[in-house]
Amino acid sequence: MIGGTAALNLTDVSKSYVDAGRRIEVLIGANLKISPGEMVALVGPSGAGKSTLLHVAGLLDKPDQGAVEVGGVSGYGGGEKLRTRLRRHAIGFVYQFHYLLPEFTALENIIIPQRVAGLDYATAQERARELIAMVGLADRETHRPAQLSGGEQQRVAIARALANAPLLLLADEPTGNLDPGTADAVFTVLRRIVSETGLAALVATHNLDMASVMDRSVTLDNGAVVAV
Ligand SMILES: Nc1ncnc2c1ncn2[C@@H]1O[C@H](COP(=O)(O)OP(=O)(O)O)[C@@H](O)[C@H]1O
Numbered sequence: 263m264i265g266g267t268a269a270l271n272l273t274d275v276s277k278s279y280v281d282a283g284r285r286i287e288v289l290i291g292a293n294l295k296i297s298p299g300e301m302v303a304l305v306g307p308s309g310a311g312k313s314t315l316l317h318v319a320g321l322l323d324k325p326d327q328g329a330v331e332v333g334g335v336s337g338y339g340g341g342e343k344l345r346t347r348l349r350r351h352a353i354g355f356v357y358q359f360h361y362l363l364p365e366f367t368a369l370e371n372i373i374i375p376q377r378v379a380g381l382d383y384a385t386a387q388e389r390a391r392e393l394i395a396m397v398g399l400a401d402r403e404t405h406r407p408a409q410l411s412g413g414e415q416q417r418v419a420i421a422r423a424l425a426n427a428p429l430l431l432l433a434d435e436p437t438g439n440l441d442p443g444t445a446d447a448v449f450t451v452l453r454r455i456v457s458e459t460g461l462a463a464l465v466a467t468h469n470l471d472m473a474s475v476m477d478r479s480v481t482l483d484n485g486a487v488v489a490v
């Protein structure tokens with residue numbers, strides 16, 4: 263995009279881990295810019311560094327070098343308070359496992375992050391109802407996670423990720439635990455929501471059919487982000 267603010271801008275990001283005394287360089291001078299409304303597939307073999315890239319982009323893991331900007335705000339230009347605020351309001355996460363709170367209903371799982379962000383209960387509940395309808399589960403509001411199928415659990419997890427209206431959605435193999443048919447159905451919901459909301463999304467996936475439905479695909483090549 264020209265003249266606008268990127269939803270995500272990674273500049274010369276490097277990240278290594280030290281494991282059993284050995285340094286593993288995972289990201290080496292990685293650059294990635296995602297515009298609002300763009301859905302980008304992050305593909306590549308296991309161990310390529312997809313999860314590391316998502317953690318760095320989500321301000322969960324500090325890069326050794328380089329800059330991470332979310333919505334034009336530098337994630338490391340401030341302290342932990344700034345990063346907490348960005349993670350809470352600007353970024354939504356979906357993982358392979360749903361991580362829903364088992365003792366709460368589907369609706370409550372979408373209300374809670376909004377309450378944490380300071381919204382009053384009625385407003386949070388109204389938004390949670392909109393979101394649960396958006397993922398096609400209006401008739402499952404009072405179900406607990408254990409009373410939902412795997413695909414339904416992931417759809418609730420998607421709705422929860424959107425609870426505080428983030429500008430960036432990061433999804434790490436969000437359909438990786440599902441059978442192929444269910445995975446397609448969940449991905450279709452995710453694709454539609456990204457299109458409808460103008461959200462930016464970065465989705466790690468092994469599924470090349472899903473990648474082909476996104477706006478573009480990138481992969482990691484020796485620690486750098488390259489177009490596929
Ligand atoms: N916390 C960590 N400590 C040490 N090594 C790690 C850590 N996280 C990831 N790695 C290593 O970094 C590499 C990339 O891992 P990861 O980002 O999980 O790849 P992917 O998600 O593409 O499978 C792997 O070699 C992995 O073992």
Ligand SMILES: [Mg+2]
Pocket residue numbers: 312313314434
């Ligand atoms: Mg991974």
